[in-house]
Amino acid sequence: MEKIYDITVALHARLPVWEGDPPVELERVKSFSEGDICNLTRMNISCHTGTHVDAPCHFVEGAGTVDQLDLQVLVGPAYVVDVGEVGLITGVELAAIPPGTERVLFKSRNSRYWSEPDPTFHEDYVGVDVAAAEQLVAMGVKLVGVDYLSVAPYDAPTPTHVVLLGAGVIVLEGIDLSAIAPGPYTLMCLPLKIVGSDGAPARAVLVEP
Numbered sequence: 001m002e003k004i005y006d007i008t009v010a011l012h013a014r015l016p017v018w019e020g021d022p023p024v025e026l027e028r029v030k031s032f033s034e035g036d037i038c039n040l041t042r043m044n045i046s047c048h049t050g051t052h053v054d055a056p057c058h059f060v061e062g063a064g065t066v067d068q069l070d071l072q073v074l075v076g077p078a079y080v081v082d083v084g085e086v087g088l089i090t091g092v093e094l095a096a097i098p099p100g101t102e103r104v105l106f107k108s109r110n111s112r113y114w115s116e117p118d119p120t121f122h123e124d125y126v127g128v129d130v131a132a133a134e135q136l137v138a139m140g141v142k143l144v145g146v147d148y149l150s151v152a153p154y155d156a157p158t159p160t161h162v163v164l165l166g167a168g169v170i171v172l173e174g175i176d177l178s179a180i181a182p183g184p185y186t187l188m189c190l191p192l193k194i195v196g197s198d199g200a201p202a203r204a205v206l207v208e209p
Contacts, residue, residue, distance in 0.1 A: 002207050002208055003207070003208045004117060004205050004206070004207050004208075005179065005180055005185075005205060005206040005207075005208075006050070006203075006204075006205050007105075007176050007177060007178050007180065007188065007204050008050070008051045008175070008176070008203050008204055008205070008206060009041075009050040009051045009114055009174050009175070010050075010206050011024055011026070011045065011049065011050050011201070012024060012026070013025070013026060013063055014109070014117070014119040015049070015050055015119065016119045016121045016122070016149070017029075017046065017121065017149070018048065018107070018112070018121065018149050018150070019048070019121050021043060021046040021048065021049070022045065022046055023060065024043075024044075024045050024049060025042075025043065025044035025045070026041055026042075026043055027041065027042045027043075027044075028040070028041050029041065029042045029187075033058055033131045037051075041071060043167075045201070047066075047194065047198065047199040047200050047201065048173070048198075048199045049174075049198050049201060049204055050106065050162060050172040050174050051173075051175055051176075051199060051201065051203070051204055052104075052172075052174055052191065052199050052200060052201045052202055053066060053069065053074070053163070053170060053171065053172055053173075053189065053191040053199060053200055053202050054151075054165060054170075054171040054172075054173060054198070054199050055068070055069060055165075055198050055199055055200075056166070056168065057198050058161065058165060058171075058198040058199055059158060059161035059162050059165050059166075060162060060166050061080055063166070064136075065195070065196050065197055065198065066192075066193075066194055066197045066199055066200045067084070067193045067194060067196070067197065068190055068192065068200065069141065069170060069197050070071055070088055070170075071167055071190075073103070073142045073143050074143070074170065074187075074188075074190065074191070075186075075187065075188050075189065075190075076102065076103060076186065076187060077101075077102070077103065077105070077184065077185075077186055078101075078103035078105055078145075078184070078185050078186065078187035078206070079094060079097060079098060079101045079105070079183070079184055079185075080104075080105045080106075080107055080177060080181070080182045080183060080184075080185060080206070081094075081096045081097060081104060081105070081106055081107065081134070081182060082096075082107045082108075082181075082182040083106055083107065083108050083126065084108075084109075085109055085184075086108065086126060087124070087126060088126065088127065088128075088129050088153060089106055089108070089126060089127065089128040089129065089203045090129050090131065090132050091131060091132050091135050093106070093132070094132055094139070096133055096135065096182075097139065098184075100140075101139070101141060102140065102141060102142045102143065103141070103142065103143040103187050104136070104141055104143070104144055104145070104188070105143070105144075105145035105147075105172070105175065105177060105180075105206075106126075106128070106144070106145065106146050106147065107147060107177035107180060108125075108126035108146075108147055108148075109126060110122075110126050110146070110148035111127050111147040111177045111178035112145040112178060113125070113148065114147075114172050114176045114177065114178065114188050119202070121149075122144065122148070123154045124154070125148040125149070125150070125154065126148065127148075127150060127151060127152050127153035127154065127160065128144065128146065128151050128152065128153075128160050129153065129156075129160065130156070130159040130160050132160075133151075133159075133163040133164050134158045134163055135169040136164070136169065137163060137164065137169060138205050141169065141200055142168075142169060143169065143170045143171075143172060143187070143189075144171055144172070145173070145175050145187075145189075145204075146169075146170035146171075146172070146173055146174075146175070147174075147176060147177045148173070148174065149173055149174050150172050150173060151164065151173055172189055172202070172204065174175075175204055180206060182196040184204065184207065184209055185206040185207060186207040186209065187204065187206055188203075188204070188205050188207065189202050189203070189204040189205075190200050190202060190203055190204075191194075
C-alpha cells in the first residue's frame, strides 16, 4: 500500500502568521453542551494562513485568481530537495533538481519552526532569491513549494513572487517537510476554490512512488 505523507500545517489559534496578517480565530458558535442540535465552528483567517497556494494576482495586477489555477499542475510528480542549513536558496541548490522536474518542494530548516510552541513569526526563514526564481522558470518548473510562509526572502518579498507568479508558476507556501526525505513523490494539493481570491488554504499530501 502506498504511503501518504500529510505535509499540511494544522490550523490552530497559536499558528504563526505573516506579520500584520490576522491571527487564526476558531470559535465554537454552537455546541451540544449549550443545548444546540450540533457543534458548529466559525473560522477567521487570511487566505495566506498556514499551508496555502498563491494565485498570480497576489503580486501581479490583473493576473489570474486562485479559482482559475490548473489542477493538472497541483497534482502530479514532484521532487523534494533538502537544502540543508542554507540561509537563502540560490542557483547552487537548484543543481539537485532532476532535469524535467515540473514540481519542486524545498525542504529547509524552516520545517523545524512548525513544531515550536512559540507562535513567533521568524524573519530569518529561508526563501528563494530572485536569480534562483528566474532559473526555475527557465528550467520549466510549474510549481514551487516552500516550508514557511513566503517563497521570497523576508527583506525582498516582491521580486521572487513577481518572477514566479508572473510566469504562471504556482507557489505553494507553508508546507511541513520535517518528516520527508528528499527524492521523488506524487504531490496532491487542492486549494479551496475561492472566487476572485489571491490565494487559498490548501490540503497537501505527498505519496511515495
